Amino acid sequence: MRLTAEQRTEMVKKAIMCEQPERVPVICKQEPSFAIEYAGYDLKTALWNPDLIVKATDKMYTDIYCDAGGNMPRFPLLYKTSGSRAFVPRELDDFVQHPEVEGLLYEEYDEYIADPFKCMVNTIIPRLYPKLAEKGPVGSLNFLRVMIADNQLKSKYLAGCAAVEKKHGIINIRRGAIEAPFDFLADLLRGFTGISKDVRRDPGRVQAAVEATLPVMYKLAKIVNPTPGIIPSLFIPLHMPSYMRTKDFEKLYWPTFKKLVDDLIADGYTLQIFFEKNWTRYYDFLQELPTGVIAYFEEDDLGMAKEKLGKKLCLMGNFPITMLRLNSKQECIDKAKEILDKAAPGGGYMFCMDKSILSLADAKPENLIAVCEFVHEYGVYK
Amino acid sequence: MKTEILHYWEEGKPIPGYKPEEEEIVKDALHDVEDALFAFIVGLLY
Numbered sequence: 001m002r003l004t005a006e007q008r009t010e011m012v013k014k015a016i017m018c019e020q021p022e023r024v025p026v027i028c029k030q031e032p033s034f035a036i037e038y039a040g041y042d043l044k045t046a047l048w049n050p051d052l053i054v055k056a057t058d059k060m061y062t063d064i065y066c067d068a069g070g071n072m073p074r075f076p077l078l079y080k081t082s083g084s085r086a087f088v089p090r091e092l093d094d095f096v097q098h099p100e101v102e103g104l105l106y107e108e109y110d111e112y113i114a115d116p117f118k119c120m121v122n123t124i125i126p127r128l129y130p131k132l133a134e135k136g137p138v139g140s141l142n143f144l145r146v147m148i149a150d151n152q153l154k155s156k157y158l159a160g161c162a163a164v165e166k167k168h169g170i171i172n173i174r175r176g177a178i179e180a181p182f183d184f185l186a187d188l189l190r191g192f193t194g195i196s197k198d199v200r201r202d203p204g205r206v207q208a209a210v211e212a213t214l215p216v217m218y219k220l221a222k223i224v225n226p227t228p229g230i231i232p233s234l235f236i237p238l239h240m241p242s243y244m245r246t247k248d249f250e251k252l253y254w255p256t257f258k259k260l261v262d263d264l265i266a267d268g269y270t271l272q273i274f275f276e277k278n279w280t281r282y283y284d285f286l287q288e289l290p291t292g293v294i295a296y297f298e299e300d301d302l303g304m305a306k307e308k309l310g311k312k313l314c315l316m317g318n319f320p321i322t323m324l325r326l327n328s329k330q331e332c333i334d335k336a337k338e339i340l341d342k343a344a345p346g347g348g349y350m351f352c353m354d355k356s357i358l359s360l361a362d363a364k365p366e367n368l369i370a371v372c373e374f375v376h377e378y379g380v381y382k
Numbered sequence: 383m384k385t386e387i388l389h390y391w392e393e394g395k396p397i398p399g400y401k402p403e404e405e406e407i408v409k410d411a412l413h414d415v416e417d418a419l420f421a422f423i424v425g426l427l428y
Contacts, residue, residue: 086427103427117385120423129426147422179428188427215383216424223421 001376005169008067012173012350013230016270016314018291020347024340024379026372027173027316027352028061028069030363033095035060037360043093047076050153054160061168064365065372068350069165070174070232075153082146083131086188103128104189106198109205112189113212124189174272175232176224181213181256182206183239195240199248206252214256221264228268233294235272242277254285265292272296274317283308298354303342306349315343316350319371324353324363329370336371340379351375388416 003011003023011021030038032053036046039056046052053073061069074096076089086103087096103124104112112119126133131142165172179187185206186195198206225234238257241249261271270292278299279286286295286309297305297317305315319339323332336351343349357363389397391409396402400412 082426084426115385115387117383117420117424118387120427121387125423125426150422177428184428219383220421220424223417224425 003067003169005166005171008169008171009231012068012171015347015350016230016233016292016294018310018312018314018348020381022381024344024375024381025067025350026065026375026379027350028064028066028170029353029355030060030064030069030357030368031071032057032073033359034357034362038063038365043095047073047089047094047096050075050157050160053157054164057161058164058167061164061170064369065376066170067376068171068173070172071356072154072177073157075149077149077153078146081131081142081149082129083142084129086128098188100191100193101128101188102191102194104185106190106194106202109198109202109209113205113208116209116212116216128188171231173231173233174235175227176221177235177237178217178221178224178260180236180238180253181210181217181260182253183237184213184217185209186240192240192243196243199244199252203248203252210252210256214260217260218263221260221269222267225269228264230270230292233270233272234264235274237274238276241279241282246281249282250285258285258288261289261293265290270294274298275300280304286313289313294350296352301342302339302349306343306345310343310346310348314348314350316352317354318343319351319353321353321355321357321362324357324367324371325361327367329367332367332371333374336375337378340375344379344381347381351379388420390416 007022008025011023012025014021015025033043035056036043036053039059041052041056046056074087076094076096079087079089079096086101087098089096104119108119108123111123132146133139134142186192190198195206221234225232241253244253264271272294274296276298279297280300289312291312293313295305295309295313295315297315300318302315302318309315319336323335340351357368390413391397391405396405397412400408
């Protein structure tokens with residue numbers, strides 16, 4: 001039985017707010033690159049043509065059940081035009097990857113702390129996007145090229161996806177993405193290696209830099225998702241905590257992240273937060289988060305998460321996509337049933353994979369189809 | 383969020399090139415441009 005967009009909106013809103021809906025919502029985590037391959041298009045050709053990605057998404061939504069989705073691909077045109085060192089289209093098919101980079105040198109911390117945005121423009125962007133920093137009108141024209149490309153590609157993609165979602169009655173539950181202040185500093189500014197050293201040799205500067213980043217992320221959130229509400233949620237993928245000592249997390253990561261979450265929820269937003277890797281040792285912290293958070297877990301057992309966090313947070317995730325690749329259809333269905341039996345009772349839960357499905361090599365389509373259909377049929381609240 | 387290089391209309395302090403009495407007419411449009419510029423540049427870094 002296919003549901004209407006109104007029914008889906010209602011049940012997703014209830015689940016996010018930790019209430020019990022009619023059914024367990026099925027959330028799509030297939031990336032556009034999976035849709036392209038599933039529909040039989042050449043990946044490189046489609047990554048340069050939003051219309052093809054939209055057609056592929058239409059095919060995917062026709063065949064694979066879901067209630068809600070929402071994503072934004074990385075278009076190679078932007079990164080080629082800007083000479084990006086931070087996001088690099090790979091030679092084979094222009095799929096965009098992100099190598100380890102150091103956009104901010106250790107000796108530039110004070111410049112960043114004094115005025116983060118000025119430092120981004122003057123120092124970090126020229127280092128990571130050299131074509132944007134070429135002298136004279138060449139650099140200015142490159143900046144314009146990238147802004148025009150960004151505008152054209154995203155407008156076309158979003159309009160196309162909105163039409164496809166309307167056709168299938170699927171709702172978009174995600175709009176805009178930001179980062180935890182510490183992750184923003186770690187990912188492209190200092191890099192994994194740099195930040196790991198800084199935490200030990202100069203935690204005071206790291207703390208000051210993270211605190212300077214907090215208002216940047218807050219402002220960004222209001223711009224990339226200008227309409228607070230239960231849906232669409234802001235997306236926040238969390239990266240570094242699994243690699244940190246708990247005492248460093250408590251001092252350097254948690255305070256600004258918690259403040260960001262609290263402030264945005266108080267403003268009326270909901271947040272889809274991807275807790276990458278395993279977060280069990282941080283549950284005492286997560287218990288402080290407010291309702292309005294969709295806790296999207298990768299490795300955490302949802303039974304334990306339900307017990308410790310399920311009264312306040314909406315849970316989703318944890319179905320291992322490796323099973324879709326390696327196991328039989330029945331084994332995949334059994335795993336989905338096991339997760340639903342633990343996480344669904346009482347509501348406040350949405351079914352979802354443990355991570356995004358990037359390509360056909362990640363998941364056998366017949367297994368994915370079987371699991372999504374099973375959850376839709378089995379996940380009914382009586 | 384404070385920065386030297388974005389131009390926002392602050393209390394009693396017009397953006398360079400504009401008069402105080404123009405605030406009601408121009409402020410929102412100018413701020414929208416600054417916001418989009420800010421989001422685009424920060425967006426290149428995550």
